Structure formats: C-alpha cells, structure tokens
Amino acid sequence: MKINVKECAAVLMQQEDILILTHAHPDGDTLGCGFALCRALLALGKRARVINADEIPAKYDYLFEGIEAVDFEPKFIVAVDVATENLLGELNEIYGGKINLCIDHHGTNTLFAEKTLLEEVAAACETMFKLIKELGVQIDKSIAACLYTGITTDTGCFRYASVTAETFRAAAELVELGADNGAINRAMFETKTKTYAKLERLAINSMRFYCNDRVAVITVTQDMYAKTGSNETETEALAPLTRQIEGVEIGLTIREKSDKTCKVSIRTFENVNAAELAKYFGGGGHPQASACRFDCSVDEATKQLIDKCAQLLGDK
C-alpha cells in the first residue's frame, strides 16, 4: 500500500524498537536516509538502529558519529532507498517478506513492503527531509549532514537532470540547519585516496568502446585491487567516468567479484533507459543509473551486455 509523508509520519509515531535496513553496497543516499531516520527516532525517545549487508566505506563514518549502539528485538522493520528486496543483499535472507515500511524514490520499486512511501525525487533523502519535519523533530547539524549527504551523492553533487528547484531549496535549508556542504562535498567527491587514484588510472586505461563508440566499458578486476591496494568499496566513483566521453550513450562498469561473478553499473543519457537494461538482467535502478549482477565471468557478462546494448541502440 502506498502512503504519503503525513501518513508515514503517523505510522512511525506509533512504532517502537525500529530496525532500519539500507541496501547492499550502501551509498550516501541509503546511509544518509537510514542514519537521519535513526537520529530522528532516537530524538523522539524510541529505540532504533541501522544495519546493512556490506561494509560501510570509511568516508561515511560521520553519518553515525555519536549514535550509541542499542540492542533490542525489532518490532518494526523499515527499508530505506531500497527498490527491490534483492537489493538488501544478505539481509534479504533474514528480512525478506518481513519489511513493514519502505521509504524510496525509485520508479522501479516493487512495493514489496507492507507500506511504501514512494516519491520519484532526486534522492530518497529529499523525502526523508520532509518526513522528519512531519515527525516534528528538531533537525540538528547531524541530521542535516545526513540528509545533505544523501542529496549531494545521489545527484552527483547537483549535476544530474533529476535535480529540481525543490532539490536546491532542500539543500539551501539543510545548509542553514548546519550541514557543512563544502566539507561534505570534499569528503564525497574531492578526496581520492592514493589507492583509489591508482585504481582509477588502471580503470581508465581499461576503457573499451563498442557499437560505434556509443558504448564505453570499464572493467575492474580482482587483479587491479591487488595491484593498487584498493577494494570494491572504492569503485563507486568509477561508473560516471564511462559516459563522460563525447558520443557515449551507454557506460558500463563491470566489477569482478572475488567469487569470479560480477556486478555491473549502468549509466546512460535520456536516449536509453538504464533501468530497463538492468531489469533485462534481473537488476534495477533509475532511468539514467542502474545496476545488475551476473553469475558468470567478466568476459561473458561483457558479451551479453554488448549484445543487448547493440539491440537497444539499433532500435534508435
């Protein structure tokens, strides 16, 4: 059942002992949402905690600074920024079919939760901002930082076409509420660790073009992690590089996992629906940014993807 912000606030006010789940390979928006909600619920005197399937990249540590870990048997389970239960990763095995509430902004949301607050805005944190206001919580510097982080990371720092006047106004308010936008952006976008800088160089050198240069593919192998001292948590920034080359309509970043399967990030422009392409391979996401997984080698995944891309582009 779909609910609106007001209804969602009313639902949350009635709950106690709330467990918040983010999606696997957590990014700034799912973590910003999760910890902003957690902080708001704690401020209301409720017990709440955030969990996720994978390691949180170190650059996000400030999002949960000062939150004290509390242990409790969850009575109400909320998923934030999660379009399908699959995206919960390993948490799906435990919580699949048991999600009471989902707060999300993906048009592809499968409405897997009992209740869903879905707004197709630039970042789930835009909706979370409205929700926390509706909960009547005083938004402090820490909550503002969480919400600003989600908005800036999911919009590529206000770069994408998904950014609206409302997104900018939310950012303006959050800055006034104490979000240190300069410092957050620097941590999110301006600081490359030396290991990432090395990985990026190898990734850029790996870039190959297909379909008359309309498709660009970056491949990241386990060998590259070994050579650079980097790891998968550092690959988030690679995906946008693929579609930055003039003429490229589909950018694919294929990451080899340690079990030799792989994960693919898809980036497109308006001409191609990335969510559809991902869906064909069992994944999902946004019209211009999506992801899917393959239970096969990088080479085989590349072949399947390029075949499908050729077909999609051939139709245009």
Place this chain on the structure above:
Amino acid sequence: MKINVKECAAVLMQQEDILILTHAHPDGDTLGCGFALCRALLALGKRARVINADEIPAKYDYLFEGIEAVDFEPKFIVAVDVATENLLGELNEIYGGKINLCIDHHGTNTLFAEKTLLEEVAAACETMFKLIKELGVQIDKSIAACLYTGITTDTGCFRYASVTAETFRAAAELVELGADNGAINRAMFETKTKTYAKLERLAINSMRFYCNDRVAVITVTQDMYAKTGSNETETEALAPLTRQIEGVEIGLTIREKSDKTCKVSIRTFENVNAAELAKYFGGGGHPQASACRFDCSVDEATKQLIDKCAQLLGDK
C-alpha cells in the same frame, strides 16, 4: 567607488551604448555575467555587446545564441568578473583606465573601475541575478541559462565551500525560470571531447608530487596539444584534478604557451591562500582558486613555484 545593487541598477538605467568586457581566457562565470547583462540591456531597448580578448570555447555558444551583433561607438564600459585590469588580457591595452563600472565577486578586486559593485559571493552571476531583477527586466529562459551557467561553473557544480544557502536558492529560482540545469551541467562537466579525454590522460600521467606529497603539479606542454589535437581552451577542467589526491594541499596546473612562457592555475584548501600565492607572482583570484603568469619556461616556473610553496607550507 563601491556601489550596491540598487545604485548599480540606477547607473545602468542612465547609460546607452554599453560595451561589456569579460576577462581573458573567458570562463562560464564571466561569459554568463556578460551575456546575461547584455540580454537584459537589449531587453531595456539599449544597445550593448560583449567582447573579450580570447576565443570563447565552443561549449559556451548557447550563451549568446540569438543575440544580434550591433555596431556602435561605446559610451559606457563595464567589466564583469574582472578582479584586476591585467586580467582583461589584450583588451587592457585599449580599455585600461577607461572602465566605468566593474561587477565582480573577487575579494582581490583592485577597484580599478570608476564604480565597482563587489559582493564576495560564490559566482559573479549571483550578483548579476540580483542586478537584473533590480533593472526590472523579465528574466527569460536565455538569461536564466546564462546566470545558471555562471553559478554552476564557478562553484564546480555546487561543490565548493563558497556555496551558501543563497547560492542554492538562486539556482532554484533559475531552474524555475527555465534554465535547463541537467543539460547545462552535462555540457559543462559531463562531456569530454575525445581530444580532451586524451589530453587529460597525458596530464594525469604528468602529475608530480613535491613537498612531502603536499603539492601536486600537472604540466601541459605544447607538445601534448600537438599529440592529442587538443588546445588551451580545453584545459579548464584539469586544474581541479590536482587537489583531489588525498594529502595534497596545493595543486598547480602549469600550461606552456606557444611563446614558451606559461600560465599557472592554483588550487588549494583552507590551509593555504591561493590568491596570496598567485599575488606573489603578479596574479590573483580567490582564496582557493587563483592564477598567475610566468615569462619563463615551465621548468623555471615550476622551480619558483615549488620554492614558494615549500616556504608557505613550512610556516604551517
């Protein structure tokens, strides 16, 4: 004499046949300011045109689309986003000492014009937006696009610490007035020509570190332009790359000119004042982004710069 927005609007209302000068090596902010003001003055029934010392990079063509060239003997000369007369480049030889009005946002502005509207905001286009409203001009899609372009380019797409709540609110209004933020950002930041992509690769490979890795230097030579088919108008995006590496406090991008002199872009974090460093070598700019020129070879300029950087960092 310093004047405020209201006074500046009153001054402009009294003038006819207005010539607008941008700074040399024009960027999005000076061009956005210049063409927004030009469009506003034309809308008021005045004659106006924009000139600059150097070629306008092709990606900015939309800023002056639809403006008809008019010829007239200028009666009033305005400089926009120009901190010192030197920065007018070759235009300084003709107009030096004759600037009636300067509209700028650089703290280092030398007040060289008869009257100066100076606000230390993130982009000169923020002030220009207020000025055009004060002029009573209906802001159309084209003016909104010019102003948005200046704001997004001078803030690295809202990334820098200079962005305030007011900057975000201006962006929100400009989007509502018709600025196509997604398309503008893509043209400004997301589209790398193939020649630029090649140049960027060489530039990244040229990166050297000094002063215990606290200084990063990119060198762009004439030879690199020849090898890649790129040219100086494409180098604007290189400067931010220098300070993206963890631990780097000063990033220098040294571009060799065809006459074997060179131009340097300086990027820093709060720890070092880039404008001061540039000023030492006769240049200027903002606390975190500045520029200067050298009448010597790249090697000699590098040596002088590193000596000064070592001294600056040694004091910290």
